[in-house]
Amino acid sequence: MNQSAIARSWVEHANGHRDFPLQNLPLGIFTHKNQAKRCGVAIGDAILDLEGALAAGLFEGQARTAVESTRGGALNAYFALGRVARVALRERLLQLLGEHSEHQAALKPLLLASAECQLHLPAQIGDYTDFYVGIEHAKNVGKLFRPDNPLLPNYKYVPIGYHGRASTIRPSGTDVRRPKGQTLPAGQSEPSFGPCARLDYELELGIWIGQGNEMGESIPVAEAAEHIAGFCLLNDWSARDIQAWEYQPLGPFLSKSFISTVSPWVVTAEALEPFRCAQPARPEGDPQPLSYLLDKRDQAAGAFDIELEVLLLTERMREQNLPAHRLTLSNTLSMYWTVAQMVAHHSVNGCQLQPGDLFGSGTLSGAQPGQFGSLLEITQGGKEPVQLASGEVRKFLEDGDEIILRARCVREGVASIGFGECRGKVLPAR
Amino acid sequence: MNQSAIARSWVEHANGHRDFPLQNLPLGIFTHKNQAKRCGVAIGDAILDLEGALAAGLFEGQARTAVESTRGGALNAYFALGRVARVALRERLLQLLGEHSEHQAALKPLLLASAECQLHLPAQIGDYTDFYVGIEHAKNVGKLFRPDNPLLPNYKYVPIGYHGRASTIRPSGTDVRRPKGQTLPAGQSEPSFGPCARLDYELELGIWIGQGNEMGESIPVAEAAEHIAGFCLLNDWSARDIQAWEYQPLGPFLSKSFISTVSPWVVTAEALEPFRCAQPARPEGDPQPLSYLLDKRDQAAGAFDIELEVLLLTERMREQNLPAHRLTLSNTLSMYWTVAQMVAHHSVNGCQLQPGDLFGSGTLSGAQPGQFGSLLEITQGGKEPVQLASGEVRKFLEDGDEIILRARCVREGVASIGFGECRGKVLPAR
Known part of the structure; x- marks a missing residue:
């Protein structure tokens, strides 16, 4: 360099x-x-x-x-x-x-x-929306349910998203109380109630909304980048067993709303400018975005090339002074939609965005092992435990486990930058 | 009287x-x-x-x-x-x-x-959650997709809910701009973009949250009624064509977030006290609620017996001075879960509720024609149009149509009360 x-x-x-x-x-x-x-x-x-x-x-x-x-x-x-x-x-x-x-x-x-x-928290969060634009995550999760046809028919047309809970977004360092809830034990027809047994993390990019829009107006994709104030890391903690039982037909609810953690520093588009690169071409045969999602300048600006990392530190690893175990090394290039497309889509129906609203990208996994952004993917739903240097294994998170998200932008000839940490430690259920 | x-x-x-x-x-x-x-x-x-x-x-x-x-x-x-x-x-x-x-x-x-x-609006709304506790609505909608098995397996165990958009909740009288969005035209494999063609209303009870809870704590069902500040009417305007295409796998999003309308007066539990009646027994064979949802006092307090009404007034009806057409006459007795159970469920995972949060009950339909709380149910997905005295027909809402929700509590020997109106008129798409 x-x-x-x-x-x-x-x-x-x-x-x-x-x-x-x-x-x-x-x-x-x-x-x-x-x-x-x-x-x-x-x-x-x-x-x-x-x-x-x-x-x-x-x-x-x-x-x-x-x-x-x-x-x-x-x-x-x-x-x-x-x-x-x-x-x-x-x-x-x-x-x-x-x-x-x-x-x-x-x-x-x-x-x-x-x-x-x-x-x-850098802002008072009005509304929080979690997207699902990490296409490899969508494929990895889809494969667990539909091996031959992992992506749903709308995926390549709609920047899929859903409303999340704003009241429980917390800054890095906040402890994560293991949630309780209903789950359907394997082979049973009636649910049980108790502490979550399949607690997971999700590695996401967070997007802070800047200037908003009036209800009934839309933000054109060509102007959408101007409505973004900055970026952070987001851990969308997930209770997989609660999620599996509750999510039909209206989507995830209590399996996500117990806490979401963000890194506290707002990294700007200007700081990230050197780390953009030409959008990877959509695979042969993928549809063009509908016109309200298509802007040449947005395509030319390029995707963010941000390396994302997840580290795990267990109680025993801390006691033995072992280094954190890297669970994930991924990249924001796996985003199928740009942040401008997310803003344009969110407001195309006239939905009002406001300064301080937060978007999550959805889990950003790569296609290869080592790049998966959640334990659900890494352990194939708990079937293939992770081996740790402490001699422990993990299917999902245990009490005392600490998850640390980090980001790093590297390019020849320019100073590397990062996001700071997004960290949280699991406490036992009350 | x-x-x-x-x-x-x-x-x-x-x-x-x-x-x-x-x-x-x-x-x-x-x-x-x-x-x-x-x-x-x-x-x-x-x-x-x-x-x-x-x-x-x-x-x-x-x-x-x-x-x-x-x-x-x-x-x-x-x-x-x-x-x-x-x-x-x-x-x-x-x-x-x-x-x-x-x-x-x-x-x-x-x-x-x-x-x-x-x-x-009576309060600054932090988070908005829409439930799905109207069991007849769940059955009516389920029947459209699964005639033999309308209710999903979790329905009688989980007070199903999902996060909604808080930024676009408005008081009665606010006009409703027809949303635009992606839809999949019948028989097509690729979506189109344009104004919603299947705009609908949903008749709901709104619940204002009073005292909240700390993140990580739960509100026991026995104390949950103390956390409710009051009630209103809620119209959960819905774009059915957008909803059908977008909602898998994470639930409704832009099909709902363009606007939701509430009646502005906060009706208290004390005012509604004379209009409670013994909970209708769960049908033979229905499971008992799990223990965290079960409280004898809550069961004994009884369900709210509130008559709910939806009126339609079209542009032509206004010109011809015709009275509004009653689309729905329903009742809150169709709620499968009590409001206390909704509060207890929402917070059982440690999710923080805050003063001014809003819950929607979900659409409150009866089992019989005339009691359906949305046009989706009334017209069977657009197949059986409503005939109006003006000579018009309606499958879904047209520009200029006004929807008025009202409520009425009646009991022998006590003064009847209502909620005031929850009203909104549809404007053409921009």
Whole structure:
């Protein structure tokens, strides 16, 4: 990699940082030592207190408007401002945190060690929608039920999605209480009630909605990218045994609504720009998207090439100081629909999107073993347990297990960036 | 009816009022002549301005706390107070508005003509969940697909529900823009895009959640009734052609999310108390609810006996001054699960409910023609059109059609109450 071409920060630990070099600059909401929630930007292992920098008079014009809108402990108003203000803030932050910054003395006291801060949800979530655009996941799951015909007839026409539960979305680090519910034991005709026995994770990309639309209006696919405020990681924890019994005919419900976890930093389209690549051609014979989903600019912009990883750490592995076990190494290139197509589809019926709404991509699996984004796929519904270096095996998650999602964008000649962690540990059922 | 036993109001038009006699006293959020949103109580054809009555010093103790919590244009904080404050406010309102009130002079200037006020959503809705507890509807719809086995195996064990869209819930009177979307024309293998051709209504009871629960905790069925703030009517507008193509495998999505309409007044459990009747016994052979759904007090309290009605008014009927056509006369007694069971089920996995969340019951149809709560059932999927006095026929809703939901509670020896209207007119697709 040609490091010389990569702009550096005077915040030394940011240079070469796994997730948060100068080129990333994601916003988030944090608290420091019992102070009120405020907005910060991640830079290396630190958080720059944006409200402090505002008070120090370091922002003007659009960038100032942007920072002012972040006050109050949630980024909804900032999301609503849209791309122009976001880009202005990014440009100013590149100046302030770049190696030639004239404001190092003023900024140094505003850099807080991330380890001393607590991260929160970046926005108040109005509605949460979970899509199903990971085509390999759809095939993998479909194969468990219909080996010869894994994809349903609508899959290649409709960006399938459904409404999820907003009230139980939590930031990384929140414990996951094992849910209880009804399940139908194998071979039985009557259900039982008790703790979930097939607890699973789902590896997803989260999409934060920026500017919304009025009810009854639609967002054209050509404008849809402008309505996206940023991205995160999302773990759509799933109770497979509850899901199998409850989901007909109206879809998943209590099998998902006990908690969903997001990474707290909002990574922007601008930061991800170097990591887009030409859309992989749809396989021969796949239909063209209907016209309301088709935009040349969207196709030309390319898909996001984001490497996604899932790590498992059991209680015993922590005791034995063993490294986390990698369950999944996948990529957002497996998305059959672009995020612009998801926005256009969601609003084509006049459904109102609002700043701070959250989309999930659906599970992003690859086609090969090692790339599967859930234990359901990895263990083939519990038939092929995972072997761990601790001597343990896992069909599904056990109490004390911790799941860590990570992301990484790598390209020759540019600084790599990541998303930070999306982490959660399973607690026993109450 | 023994009118002499029925307490009367000094607000004369309230006595014998179809919906809002002294015995009802539902709260709502209204605006009057461009003033800020405030809370009022419906009494006859008027709205009593509760904030004005508070300023006049007419409330003390719990009732005062209750009215204070209604300030700010939404009832979420009031819902969160729970039953004790709600009952205290009701008791005080019965004094203030009863025929022996000593405060008539102070209250008269605070009575606003309902016709001069605009009604709004009573609360800021966090999450919206639509259930499917109308067993006759489930059977009627199931029969269209599986004549011999209309109910799925989980129906009599699981209070089936799914997450709905909160951002597009609107108060009665909001126009309904015909949605556009993908549909699969009969006999075709590829979908088309265009305006919905099978627009439908669904007649539902709405349930407002009061006190919530922490994530990871459950609300026991024995306590669940305490977590309900009140009731309304809900029209779950549905695009049947979009629904048929999109809903596998994750449930209805854009076919529902374009709008849902609620009646704006929050009718309390206390007002509905005289209209409960012993739960109709489950049919011979039906399973007992699992223990987390079973509570003797809940069973003994009885089901709500609320008569529900759907009226259709077409453009031509309005021009010809024809009366509205009754499409449905149904009853909440068709609910297979109680509202307490719905709350207990929803939270049994630790899902957090919050004040201002909304539940829909699902479509409440009877078993007989004339009792069907949607056109899908009435016209058998469009095969048997409805004949109207205007000479028109309807398979599904056409532009200009207005749907009006009403409710009525009637019992010998007590004042009848209603819910007010839940009304919406269909506008052409954009």
